[in-house]
Amino acid sequence: MKVVRLKIPRLTPQLALIIKHGLGDLGQKMWSFASMMFLITLKRGSMEMIAAHTLSLSIALFILASSVGSVIDRLSRLTAIRLAIGGQVVSVAGIAILIIVVQLKGQVLECYPTELYTVFTILCLFDIAAKLAKEAAGIIIGRDWVVTVCLGDRNRLAKINVWFTRIDEVFGIVAPLCISALRQVVFRGGTLPH
16 A cells, blocks of 8 residues: 655745744734624614724824834834734734623613714724734734745845735635625624624
8 A cells, every 4th residue: 555645835934934924814804803793792883983993093003003103113023023913913802802792782872872982982093003013913924034035035025025916806806705604604694693
């Protein structure tokens, strides 16, 4: 009996960065789409929560992005990436806990607008923190580590940047499809819980 051995491609640092970027980008885009779906469930029939969320996120990024860059420059790269990833994890965990609590409370939020806006504010703050941490990680990995991994080879750098762009575009389309498929499975038929 002949044993067949599979050839596993060697994981180069460039491939590891592309995989990391892909998984991180898919997760971020899926989470972003899911949070928008959650905002729709908070105030049914209204897009004002989504508009206010997007506006607050854009303003916060505009105001705080330079501060994040300054912090990255002052810290060592390893400390900065640990803080960025830790910030993402804590923020996403906070949003997940918030969603679970709201789902357990059910229709109570519709009766009390103050609770609705409190939940909305907390969600926005966690989402701003997650987005800032993601941008920090993107700066550290995309600007510093990619250049280091490519060893100054401009062709390699160009190829990795092209792959990063492709991943961003493809996962921008795939993420909502994944969330929709997940909703079909979880909510049996795709309807949002009441």
